[in-house]
Amino acid sequence: MSNNATKVPTSAPAAAAPVKKVNLSMKQYGMVLALIAVYVIFAVMTGGKNLTPINVNNLIMQNGYVIILAVGMLLCVLTGNVDLGVGSVVATCGAVAGTLIVDFGMSTPIAMIASLAVGLIFGVFVGFFVSKLAIPPFIVTLATMLMGRGICYVVLASQTKGPLPADYTWISTGFLPTIRVGGVDMISVIIGIVVSVFIVLSELRSIATAKKHGLPIAPTWQLIVKDAIIIGIVMFFFYKLGAYNGVPVLLILLAVVVGIYHFLTTQTVAGRQIYAMGGNAKAARLSGINTEKVFFWVYANMGLLCGLAGIVLSARNASATPKAGDGFEMDAIASCYIGGAATSGGIGTIIGAVVGALIMGVLNNGMSLAGFDTNVQKIVKGAVLLGAVTVDLLSKRKKG
């Protein structure tokens, strides 16, 4: 009660100050810094092996599916739940696509549509149980985890289906055309520059909006440092890609998926409804939000993204295997929590989940390059998840 006053960070007089300055919260960017730190640590440990163009390229290709799943999982986490069936559904979707191509001679587009459809069917199935029948998602998705794995084995008759044709694997292994100048692809560099310019422009726009409404702005030097770091990462990344084979097709796919869901969660009514429901379902319902419908679509959507991840994974392996996707649900869930999402729901961002997925990816990749035993890798990943969430929660508690 009486300590209310202490919770207000700035107590500048309401109307007097034209522009309020508020420091950037380190918490918001802490995970990006952690990502850089992890990458640098492994650069030192591996003697720069993780800095090579081919390895930067591999980071994208190896982690594409985790990013797609983390995006879908974030919506589930926002409702205060998770989807445990993800790994099995991914495998089943890939299995269906692989079987259609290898055994039935279907074309690539049909196989891909079939994969997405199978994913969506799983999603609708889960959505029906969790929303209409109000069965806890933990139970329903535990069931799809078991059922999906079984179906996958049945579809593949416990065998690996392959090889998949080049037009199918293109999505995960292909590159955009290149224009090389001195061994570096200029298209990559140009895309890097375009992204950097876009970052600067959107920063300027948000400053203008904040000024217009008298909202607080961070000090200029902080904004410059922040944007310089982000642009530095972007240019480093695209330069390395240019020095290898150019921009992977998968990167474009990821950019589109992340872009769509970032927009959905931050700019649309639907996104708002997910946050409101996760924050307080009863209040959301009495505010006219059809929480059943929101719940249904969140899980249906997760299924659809599993279908997409199924394509990406089987394309990367050029085959569909019954063991594919094992443990993917845990990678996706961990990404969301490392990226700052709350287990209680209502808190978390798409960008956070993507950064979380990248931290996991850089860790995996770095540890492999440094020659860590796979069992040790699991120990480290577990510790990182626990550490990230502990730091997050403790920092919140101090403020309260």
Add this chain to the structure above:
Amino acid sequence: MSEYILEMNHITKEFSGVKALDDVNLKVRPGEIMAICGENGAGKSTLMNVLSGVYPYGEYTGDIVYRGEVCKFHSIRDSEAKGIVIIHQELALSPFLSIAENVFLGNERKKNGVIDWTATRREAQTLLDRVGLEGENVNTPVNALGVGKQQLIEIAKALGKKADLLILDEPTAALNDRESAQLLELMLQLKAQGMTCIIISHKLNEISYVADSITIIRDGHTIETLQKGVDDFSEERIIKGMVGRELTNRYPKREDCPIGDVIFELKDWNVFHPDDAHREILKNINIQVRAGEVVGLAGLMGAGRTELAMSLFGHSYGQKISGSLKINGKEVNLNSVRKAIDNKLAYVSEDRKTYGLVLIDSIKFNMTLAALHSFFSNKGVVDQQKEAVKAEEYRHLINVKTNTVEQPVGSLSGGNQQKVVLAKWMLTEPDVLILDEPTRGIDVGAKYEIYCVINDLAKAGKAVIVISSEMPEIIGTCDRTYVLNEGEIAGELSGDEITQEAIMGCIMAHNRKGDA
């Protein structure tokens, strides 16, 4: 041994540089009931948390002298060992455990480290007798009891800890009048047995009735202590101490505003219990409200007022709902909350934290939540520009005390939270507003502001329905009131006819009719 059982001397407690308590002194005589009054945020609960060891020794400065001995409590256990027991506003009962288990929760009757169930049940029964719950079976799970009885279980639990100084923080906030009266009688009874009590309450009539002395706290300072029989104990006198000025009128004057046509008309409304299709909760309710009118729904707790509002608002309560509802002369079927909002009905729930707000999100987020679909979006994309402008406008309009609309509502005081909920529903541009306990648990100043908003809404030609358990509130704000009792309209009063006696009279007459 001195004249006082408890002396708190020069207590100062800071929260990161802000003094919540500043040189507070409190003296309690043995066997008296001491009331602590103050507005929300004055420091009442902080003081009690210092006393009970929630804020351990060292986090505050000053002395606590209990029974002539300087005490340094490091936790609640320390203070309980001395016989000081605090009962918080939020009940600390475990819903699925039995009465007996709850009474001895954290204080288990043990024999060689194993729970002695015979002793637990026997002693629980004795304690139930002492708090007037002789009829209850100690094996009943507490969630089967009403909130009034649960409050009594809390007291039994305190007695089980051999309390001789009992602190009650807003004990009657969630109770109806009958239950409150029962609780107050129990306090007097315990006092007769030698118990010392400290009570914190916003209900000043109860305090005047039960307290022997009243200490008033304002902005972290002790202002004065009033003694029964020596000082004036009237509500006006207490409020003057609390707010530091004479508050001549607790209800803003209803300016004459033109009363228009009937825009809300409910006919033969029947609702059955959601879990029991044979239990009729509301019977043949007929209500009419005109534009520009403020109409009350008075009644005891459990009369069915909230159930009525919820059943109207998107059929959010009950089943087998029948009857007709006309808004602006048009028959509407509001079987979803969205339809209710679209048909210009708004419902401000009695429990803002559970049903009104998303506490982790910002003021802006909450204000625009209900109107997002209709007024703040274009083809499903949120118009953030308009949102920011409107939220800012309403922050000023209804005076939410904060620097920015980006602040999470969870960090606001109760009064400011309630204003955010009101703004949220005003932004849906309703014609009919149902306000359920609009001033529950908020301080006198914020109440006044809320009443002003109600008047402004009426002046703007809205039909306003106010549900309240505080009869003075109905009397002070409403042009007309319906009295609800046991799911039926027991009477209708208007203008000067609305008095506490008349409202109670309607309820009594209706009860007699039911018995006959």
